[in-house]
Amino acid sequence: MENSLVEKYVFGVDIGGTTVKIGLLDMDGHKIEVWEIPTRTEDGGSKVLPDIAESIRKKMEERGIKDSQVVGVGAGAPGPFDENGVIFKAVNLGWNEFNMKDELHDLVKMPVKCGNDANVAALGEYWMGGGQGYKDMLMVTLGTGVGGGIIHNGKIFNGATGAGGEIGHIHLVDDEPLQCGCGNYGCLEQYASATGAVLLMNRVLESSDEECVLRGKDFVCKDIFDAAKNGDKLANEAIKQYGDCLGKGLAIIASTINPEIIVFGGGVSKAGDILFDLVRPSFEKYVFHGAKRTKFALAKLGNDAGIFGAAKLVLDSVSK
Numbered sequence: 090m091e092n093s094l095v096e097k098y099v100f101g102v103d104i105g106g107t108t109v110k111i112g113l114l115d116m117d118g119h120k121i122e123v124w125e126i127p128t129r130t131e132d133g134g135s136k137v138l139p140d141i142a143e144s145i146r147k148k149m150e151e152r153g154i155k156d157s158q159v160v161g162v163g164a165g166a167p168g169p170f171d172e173n174g175v176i177f178k179a180v181n182l183g184w185n186e187f188n189m190k191d192e193l194h195d196l197v198k199m200p201v202k203c204g205n206d207a208n209v210a211a212l213g214e215y216w217m218g219g220g221q222g223y224k225d226m227l228m229v230t231l232g233t234g235v236g237g238g239i240i241h242n243g244k245i246f247n248g249a250t251g252a253g254g255e256i257g258h259i260h261l262v263d264d265e266p267l268q269c270g271c272g273n274y275g276c277l278e279q280y281a282s283a284t285g286a287v288l289l290m291n292r293v294l295e296s297s298d299e300e301c302v303l304r305g306k307d308f309v310c311k312d313i314f315d316a317a318k319n320g321d322k323l324a325n326e327a328i329k330q331y332g333d334c335l336g337k338g339l340a341i342i343a344s345t346i347n348p349e350i351i352v353f354g355g356g357v358s359k360a361g362d363i364l365f366d367l368v369r370p371s372f373e374k375y376v377f378h379g380a381k382r383t384k385f386a387l388a389k390l391g392n393d394a395g396i397f398g399a400a401k402l403v404l405d406s407v408s409k
Contacts, residue, residue: 098154099403100145102164103206103395104128106181109141112396113148116160116404118217122148123396134183142196160407161200163399164193165209169251174203177251202402206395208245208254210354211238213398218389219352227348228388229256229339231357234270235278235285239346244405246346257282259338280334283310283357289334290327299323314360328367336371344377354388361387 098121103110105128112123126144129136145162148154166189168179174190194201204212211220211228220226224243230236235257239246246253257278258271265275267288279285290313294304301323302316316324339351353364365385373381390397 096158098159099400100159100162101396101398101400101403102141102162103209103392103399104137104141104164104166104182105206106130106167109137109144110392110396111141111144111148112393112400113152114397114400118397118400118404120393120397123393124148128182130181130183132183133185134179137182137184138189138193138196142193145197156199159199161202161403162193162197163202163204163209163402164189165204165206165395165399167206170204170247171251172247174201176203200403200406202399202406204245204399204402205238205247205251205254207236208238208247209398209402210236210390210394211240211254211352211398212245212401213390213394213396214352214354214388215240215243215398216401217397218394219354219386220350223349225346225348225350227256227339227342227346227351228254229351229353230355231282231335231353232355233283235282236355237342239348241346256338256342259341261334261338277334277338281331281338283355285334286310286313286327286331286357289330290324293323293327293330297323310357311359314363318363332364332367333371336368336373337375339368340372340375340377340380343372343380343383344375347380348383350384350386352386352388354391354394358387 097116099114101112107128108125109128110125113121166179167181168176170176174188176189177186190201190203214220214228215226226240228238237254237256239254258276260275261277262275269276269279302321313324313327317328
């Protein structure tokens with residue numbers, strides 16, 4: 090796209106533990122280019138932000154983009170943030186508490202907005218994905234863990250200390266013997282994540298002598314759903330338990346925040362509409378009657394949700 094056609098730009102940055110995804114967008118959210126750089130986490134993650142700044146500057150030079158044409162840089166990172174851009178910790182990056190917004194600003198010399206990666210991804214889906222057309226949305230990300238993001242009246246709900254939307258750590262089961270990664274026991278994440286599905290499947294296998302195509306094999310979440318679709322009785326029992334747990338957890342959240350829509354993302358969501366069929370009965374059983382009409386939808390942006398949401402952070406803070 091020629092610079093003469095687009096006078097203003099915004100950068101969206103999604104910082105992951107392995108790679109950093111960077112997107113160049115126009116003011117209307119049209120994606121111009123997306124690229125990745127490695128996340129260098131050595132030395133306490135001290136190279137991450139300088140690498141981002143260098144990559145953005147290099148891209149501007151390649152495309153002949155002047156500083157005056159960039160309204161800002163938005164960035165999402167895996168940790169809780171306060172309203173001033175302070176990230177309190179990002180274990181995967183080796184970061185302790187510091188003001189990420191100020192540090193990145195000093196490096197890129199442009200306006201910067203920062204936020205938690207899951208919240209930022211939720212904002213992206215609200216803006217350009219599965220949540221388009223709604224003002225109040227819950228994003229649930231079902232992957233290795235369970236993440237979430239709350240959008241209220243078109244804005245991210247961060248909470249007092251940036252922990253708003255940590256839905257994976259709602260307490261669900263009282264007598265769970267295994268500890269969650271957060272240090273507690275019986276969290277939603279332990280059952281509704283991809284690894285949670287494997288845990289439930291193994292427990293079903295241990296409690297029954299019936300035949301199962303997965304018995305004696307190493308399997309992942311997708312294998313369980315595939316086996317269930319093919320009629321395996323024990324696999325169907327495991328995914329029913331999965332749906333019961335996820336439905337109950339989402340009912341607790343929906344009864345609290347009353348979203349118009351819940352958008353499902355992450356690897357497990359690739360199971361498609363079968364996921365809604367599993368979750369809906371438990372959800373409707375436990376949710377407050379005023380929230381029973383909550384809609385379900387699949388995320389649409391995939392791995393680009395974070396860059397769209399990060400860009401939106403900036404665009405919401407400036408006038409076109």
